[in-house]
Amino acid sequence: MSQDNWKEEAGATPQAATDETAGMQKAQQTVLDNLVNSVVKEQRASRRWGIFFKLLTFGYLFFLAYLFLASDKLQLGDGASSLSHTALIDVQGVIANKENASADNIVSALRNAFEDNGTKGIILRINSPGGSPVQSGYVYDEINRLRGLYPSIPVYAVISDIGASGAYYIAAAANEIYADKASLVGSIGVVSAGFGFVELLEKLGVDRRIYTSGENKGFLDPFQPQKESEVEFWQTVLDTTHQQFINSVKQGRGDRLKQDPALFSGLVWSGEQALEAGLIDGLGSSSYVAREIIGEDNIVNYTLEESPLERFAKRIGAGAVEALSTQMGFKGAPLQ
Missing domain, CATH: 3.90.226.10 (2-enoyl-CoA Hydratase; Chain A, domain 1)
Structure with missing residues (x-):
């Protein structure tokens, strides 16, 4: 190998290294961007599910309140x-x-x-x-x-x-x-x-x-x-x-x-x-x-029977009530 060729190859080596480093940095940045985007999407999805469960729980509680009032009305006036x-x-x-x-x-x-x-x-x-x-x-x-x-x-x-x-x-x-x-x-x-x-x-x-x-x-x-x-x-x-x-x-x-x-x-x-x-x-x-x-x-x-609230609570089960309460951050005892 001639001295000129050796110098040419030796001079190209730092440039190749720089290009390789830049490629690796770009790939790392891409991975990091994808990871950040994934975390953001997951957080957004988690917030949406959290809002969904909160709305579902509030709807459930309002429904229970309605049944409670309706059952009282029935027990007072049905017979x-x-x-x-x-x-x-x-x-x-x-x-x-x-x-x-x-x-x-x-x-x-x-x-x-x-x-x-x-x-x-x-x-x-x-x-x-x-x-x-x-x-x-x-x-x-x-x-x-x-x-x-x-x-x-x-x-x-x-x-x-x-x-x-x-x-x-x-x-x-x-x-x-x-x-x-x-x-x-x-x-x-x-x-x-x-x-x-x-x-x-x-x-x-x-x-x-x-x-x-x-x-x-x-x-x-x-x-x-x-x-x-x-x-x-x-x-x-x-x-x-x-x-x-x-x-x-x-x-x-x-x-x-x-x-x-x-x-x-x-x-x-x-x-x-x-x-x-x-x-x-x-x-x-x-x-x-x-x-x-x-x-x-x-x-x-005039027979006294279970109210709609009691029947509904038994059907949904204490486990479902506890799961909904957990989504809302409540740690109290489930409905019995």
Whole structure:
């Protein structure tokens, strides 16, 4: 290689390096610009989604407020009518505290119906296997109290598929009881059931340890052998409750009851058999009683039900509510 050529190549090297550096800087700038643009776009999208969720949450809250006001209005006015009518109250499902057929719900509906000047008669439409004797007793006593305050408003119980145990307890407070010929009626008795795991624990080699203050505090423990004295005592509790049930039925039904001890044995009867035994007064539906017995076929339902707000809250679920609250920055407990 000649000296001139060496100088020419040597002189070109710094220029090539400069061009390469410039290219790298340009590429880095391009990457940086793309990154910045991506971050900006992501921030804009995040802000838009944030605004969307906030608007959605506000809309949800306004909707809940609307349902709350609407439900209050319905509960205050849905069962009230100045026109002549038959009041209908459903007793559906298990009779227990916090259930639809709780004493609180049934009693509140009864009071609303009795206090309405347009009520000509009240029908308790029963479809229940029974439940708590305490809840049933509350309703029974309140029916008798209200009948005393409003003697001109009769109460009729109408059993559809089943009116047994605590449900019949409630029905016995009515002026008259009606059912279908195939309805199941009665079951005037008290039951208490459980399991014993003593032998199972022995096979597993598990030692049950229980510490109490009070000689009988752990009585009827399913993991301990039964004591005859405890069983006898518990039977007296059941017998006492059963006798309370019998007394209430006899007080409500009076001479209409057939003198047959089997009526109070816990057996259940068909509507046709119940009529012969004096457990009911006739065969017929709610519309039949309203039309033919009360003489007013305009029926107004006074049954207390879940408000639209409560139903909507259950459907959407606590998880969805919590997610919306998080989007708004709220960290409080979700709606229950």
